[in-house]
Amino acid sequence: MKRNLLAFFIFGLLALMSRPASAQYVLKEADVQFELFNYAKAVDLYEVAYKKNPTLHAAEQLAICYALMNNYLQTESWYAKVVEMPKSAPINIYNYALALQNNSKYADAKAQFLKYFSLDKDFPSNKQNIILSSCDSAVMWMRSPTKVAITNEKGLNSAQSDWGSVKYMDEMVFTSDRKDSIGKSATGGRPFLKFDGSKKPNRNIYGSTGNGYLHLYMKKGTDSVKLFPLNTGTNYHVGAASFTADGKEMYFTLTKIDDELSFSKNSILKSKLATVNVEIFSSKKDTSGNWGEVVPFKYNNVNEYSVGDPFISSDGNTLYFASNMPGGKGGTDIYASLKTEAGDWGVPENLKDINTEGNERTPFFDGSNNFYFSSDGRVGMGGLDIYKARLESGKISVPKNLGYPTNSPKDDFAFTTYAPKTGYLSSNRNEGLGQDDIYSFVDREIIAFKLVGTAFNKVSKTPLVNTLVTLTNKNGTQLKTVTQADGKFDFGLDESSDYVLLGSKDNYRSDVASLTTRGLVSSSTLTKDLFLESIVINKPIKIENIYYDFDKSNIRPDAAVELDKLVKILTDNPTIWIELGSHTDSRGNDQYNQWLSQKRANSAVQYIIDKGISKNRITAKGYGESMPVNRCTNGVKCSEADFQLNRRTEFKIVKQ
Numbered sequence: 112m113k114r115n116l117l118a119f120f121i122f123g124l125l126a127l128m129s130r131p132a133s134a135q136y137v138l139k140e141a142d143v144q145f146e147l148f149n150y151a152k153a154v155d156l157y158e159v160a161y162k163k164n165p166t167l168h169a170a171e172q173l174a175i176c177y178a179l180m181n182n183y184l185q186t187e188s189w190y191a192k193v194v195e196m197p198k199s200a201p202i203n204i205y206n207y208a209l210a211l212q213n214n215s216k217y218a219d220a221k222a223q224f225l226k227y228f229s230l231d232k233d234f235p236s237n238k239q240n241i242i243l244s245s246c247d248s249a250v251m252w253m254r255s256p257t258k259v260a261i262t263n264e265k266g267l268n269s270a271q272s273d274w275g276s277v278k279y280m281d282e283m284v285f286t287s288d289r290k291d292s293i294g295k296s297a298t299g300g301r302p303f304l305k306f307d308g309s310k311k312p313n314r315n316i317y318g319s320t321g322n323g324y325l326h327l328y329m330k331k332g333t334d335s336v337k338l339f340p341l342n343t344g345t346n347y348h349v350g351a352a353s354f355t356a357d358g359k360e361m362y363f364t365l366t367k368i369d370d371e372l373s374f375s376k377n378s379i380l381k382s383k384l385a386t387v388n389v390e391i392f393s394s395k396k397d398t399s400g401n402w403g404e405v406v407p408f409k410y411n412n413v414n415e416y417s418v419g420d421p422f423i424s425s426d427g428n429t430l431y432f433a434s435n436m437p438g439g440k441g442g443t444d445i446y447a448s449l450k451t452e453a454g455d456w457g458v459p460e461n462l463k464d465i466n467t468e469g470n471e472r473t474p475f476f477d478g479s480n481n482f483y484f485s486s487d488g489r490v491g492m493g494g495l496d497i498y499k500a501r502l503e504s505g506k507i508s509v510p511k512n513l514g515y516p517t518n519s520p521k522d523d524f525a526f527t528t529y530a531p532k533t534g535y536l537s538s539n540r541n542e543g544l545g546q547d548d549i550y551s552f553v554d555r556e557i558i559a560f561k562l563v564g565t566a567f568n569k570v571s572k573t574p575l576v577n578t579l580v581t582l583t584n585k586n587g588t589q590l591k592t593v594t595q596a597d598g599k600f601d602f603g604l605d606e607s608s609d610y611v612l613l614g615s616k617d618n619y620r621s622d623v624a625s626l627t628t629r630g631l632v633s634s635s636t637l638t639k640d641l642f643l644e645s646i647v648i649n650k651p652i653k654i655e656n657i658y659y660d661f662d663k664s665n666i667r668p669d670a671a672v673e674l675d676k677l678v679k680i681l682t683d684n685p686t687i688w689i690e691l692g693s694h695t696d697s698r699g700n701d702q703y704n705q706w707l708s709q710k711r712a713n714s715a716v717q718y719i720i721d722k723g724i725s726k727n728r729i730t731a732k733g734y735g736e737s738m739p740v741n742r743c744t745n746g747v748k749c750s751e752a753d754f755q756l757n758r759r760t761e762f763k764i765v766k767q
Contacts, residue, residue: 134163141172150176158727167196174206181539181546183213183521188686188767191617194223201230212246212493213520215253215591218577219617221246238468241490249492252515253592258556260605261516263542263587264535264549267330272546274537275351275473278529280358282329284339285549286350289328325350327363341394341402343367348389351525356425361402362393364419388417391432409456410448412436417443422474430456431474441488442470464507465500477528482507485524493520497536516590517552542589560604560628561636566594566614569622569642574598578616578643585609604628604637613683614641618767621683649763651692657715657760664710666718674715677762678722681729688766690730691716696754697736697745709733715760730765 141156154176161169174189190207193199208223221243228239267273269289276285325348327339343349347366354361366389391408408430411418420433428450433443436459444466446459465471469488472495476482480502485495489510496518498510512518513526519540528534532554539547566578578594582602594600604610607629615621622641654677657670666674681687693712695704712731720726736744739757743749 134160134166137163138166138169141169145172145176150180154180155727158725162727162730167193167198170196171199171203174203174210178206178210183210183541184686186210187214187216192766201227204230209493212249215249215520215579215593216577216617217246217249218593241488244490245492248490248512249515249520250593252492252512252518254595256515256590256592256603257513257517258554258603259517260553260555261536261588262551262553263544264551265544265587266333267336268544268548270545272325273549274547275525276535276537276549277351277353277527279329279352279354279361282331284327284329284352284354286325286352287328287336288325289336324348324366327352341405343392343405351420353422355423355427359396360393360423360427362391362408362421362423362430364389364421365392365405366390367413388413388415389419391418391421391430408432410436410459420445420473422476424476425478431462431476432459433470433472433474434459440466441468443472445471445474445484462507465498465510470495473525475525475527476502483526484510485522485526486510487522492518494522494539495524497523497526522547540589542583542587559606559634560631562602562604562610562612562626562639563636564600564612564639564641565598566600566616566622566641566643567598568619569644575616575619575643578614578619578641580641581613581615583611583613585611606631612639612641614643616643618646619643620646620680620687623683646687646764646767648767649765651761651763654760654762659711662707664707664714666714670715671718674718675722678719678724681719681724684767686767687764688728688730689762690732690765691719691760691762692732692734694734694738694757694759694761695736696757697739697743697747698754701736701745705733705735705737707733708735711760 137156138160141153141160144150144153144156154173157169157173157176160166161173170189170193174186174193177183177185177189187207187210190203190210193203194207204223204227208220208227211217211220211223224239224242224246228234264276267276267283267285269287271288273285273287273289276283278284324346327341327350328336329339330336339352341349341361341363343365345365345367349363349365352361352363390411390413392405393408394402394405397403408418408421416434416436418432418434418436422431423429424431430448430450431445432448433445435443436446439461440463445462447462448459449457451457465482465484465486467486467488469486471488472485474482474484482500482502483497484500485497487495489496489498489512491512492515497513499513500510501508517523517536519538521538521540523536523538523540525537526534527536534552536550536552537547538550562582564580566575566580567573568575574594574596575598576594576596578598578600580592580594580600582590584605585608590602592600592602605628609627609629610625612624612626613621614623620643622643624639624641626637626639628637654673656673658667659665659670660667677691681689691712693708693715695708697704709731710733712733716729716731719729736757740759741749741753741756743753743757
């Protein structure tokens with residue numbers, strides 16, 4: 112999710128009428144849901160429309176919806192189709208490249224970026240260089256990862272968005288849109304608010320999804336998560352927070368809509384949308400230990416720009432923050448404001464040495480004068496990357512990308528430390544529990560074991576270059592790399608750990624393998640190869656051992672075992688669509704055989720849908736006796752074995 116300071120919160124009534132319809136009618140219904148920001152329903156309708164009539168509009172909208180839903184695999188899959196369709200706009204090539212980059216397919220992404228740059232002669236050369244260098248650097252970082260262990264903090268994370276974790280005394284304070292104890296919830300990891308400008312937004316519910324707003328939460332050790340005890344005076348966004356070293360003062364971002372805020376004067380109202388910028392507030396503990404009145408930051412200007420991502424120095428004398436105020440270098444810049452002798456905040460200074468034309472976010476200083484921040488305007492892996500610089504004699508050194516796995520192709524931000532070589536970051540990388548998750552990190556010097564392997568073409572046994580290989584520890588840690596020209600890959604492994612290894616490549620079915628270091632008592636090298644099978648669109652693939660009782664269509668236990676294998680294929684390859692076909696032999700009435708085969712195909716498809724596969728990804732087709740694989744047609748005498756060859760169930764991939 113792109114973490115600019117603007118979150119798109121549109122309030123509206125969502126209505127969907129379900130009915131059998133033509134492709135054009137379904138497409139119109141999908142467009143309605145898209146305009147209402149109801150992307151999940153729009154996707155379902157666009158997919159139905161595409162199956163009825165594969166238009167460019169349906170494919171483009173599917174790619175856009177999945178991108179807005181942060182489903183990067185599906186985004187890539189649909190843009191791959193879009194760019195090959197007649198009259199597809201050049202910008203789709205650029206968006207396809209971004210999707211490939213989001214999925215760690217940097218070599219393929221670079222090829223698509225180059226293709227787009229050849230068409231768009233006005234694309235700035237400096238931005239071209241950053242994008243292309245980022246693709247090359249990311250491959251290098253993935254093949255030589257730093258010795259940092261990244262772990263998903265499942266005790267903090269939820270199925271929603273959780274981010275911006277900081278240590279406060281012996282508590283962990285973070286921002287989340289989970290449901291609180293009152294039953295409200297919050298959505299949107301970005302502190303900007305958009306809504307129907309004709310009236311104030313609902314205080315409890317985000318109309319587009321039925322959820323609410325961001326809140327600050329706290330957690331101590333193994334205790335349960337609870338709301339942070341701060342009375343902000345707003346029912347809208349609150350978060351994230353920063354504390355002085357003594358824990359007596361805090362700064363935080365919030366969205367506050369006062370009665371005096373005039374919507375009628377808001378120029379955006381012409382489009383029936385109003386925008387509320389975010390502000391920084393502070394609070395101090397009173398003598399009883401409670402957080403007192405919230406005080407606005409001197410340079411808030413809610414009608415003109417936003418200020419957010421506050422970081423207060425340990426002594427409380429410098430406030431760093433991100434803002435899109437006029438005069439900056441890019442989208443959001445990082446500023447510093449020094450406290451004057453009078454105890455007031457001085458004019459914010461733009462940190463020009465680290466700001467770019469892109470977005471800079473979430474500033475943080477550790478105890479050794481190391482300055483960390485996130486940016487999408489430098490050479491990186493994609494989205495926001497975390498960078499490190501030094502502050503010495505009032506000057507900031509050249510920022511350095513922290514590399515992989517601290518950074519990923521997604522947004523990585525809100526980096527904090529609480530001890531040497533240990534801390535937290537936030538990310539919306541694929542392996543998370545929700546939209547954004549909190550991860551802990553620790554530098555490790557010792558790698559217990561090493562895994563080496565080669566990715567092969569399953570049929571030709573030739574090595575596959577640029578295969579994306581993902582190693583997932585059952586504890587949630589994930590590493591990725593891409594194979595070199597000889598198809599080889601390697602990873603470091605932890606002791607006493609269970610892993611899943613996944614190999615994926617365009618136009619190939621993924622291969623999955625398991626391995627473990629449990630029981631290994633000395634450092635050693637494990638070998639595990641991957642074998643990927645090439646995809647041929649519309650090529651029938653027989654499912655072995657699918658049998659039905661005579662004249663019946665119910666799924667027998669032995670057939671269920673085989674269909675479960677197909678479920679696994681669909682699960683491991685989430686972008687493919689298939690047609691499942693059922694065939695009979697030539698004995699019996701032709702029309703009856705057609706009916707029976709369709710009923711059997713429907714039964715098999717329903718079994719697969721009941722296993723959690725989307726109904727839009729699979730189509731049932733009964734062929735009856737119309738497609739024999741041998742000479743055994745009507746009136747021809749054949750052996751039982753020859754008839755059996757025609758009584759088969761097949762699937763073919765119709766979209767990848």
